Amino acid sequence: MGRSPQTVELRHSQLRFVAREIGAHSNAVTEDDLTTFFACYGEERGPETRKSYRAAVRAFFD
Known part of the structure; x- marks a missing residue:
């Protein structure tokens, strides 16, 4: 996705x-x-x- 190494980490x-x-x-996490x-x-928080945590979760499950 072109993210920087810092963003990936x-x-x-x-x-x-x-x-x-x-x-x-x-694999076992539910909605x-x-x-x-x-x-x-x-x-x-x-x-x-x-917002940042939601973006991480959304990107992972997409």
Whole structure:
């Protein structure tokens, strides 16, 4: 996708974090898991951070 190495590492780190928080392998993550994660995660993070994590998850599952 033409992303810089720093962006690739950031997205990878974000996906690892999401997987740890959900407690499931990426193949087993459900839409409900992600909805719950983002509902809870959003409380302590700013809108740009939440947007970045959503972009990482969307790109992964696309």
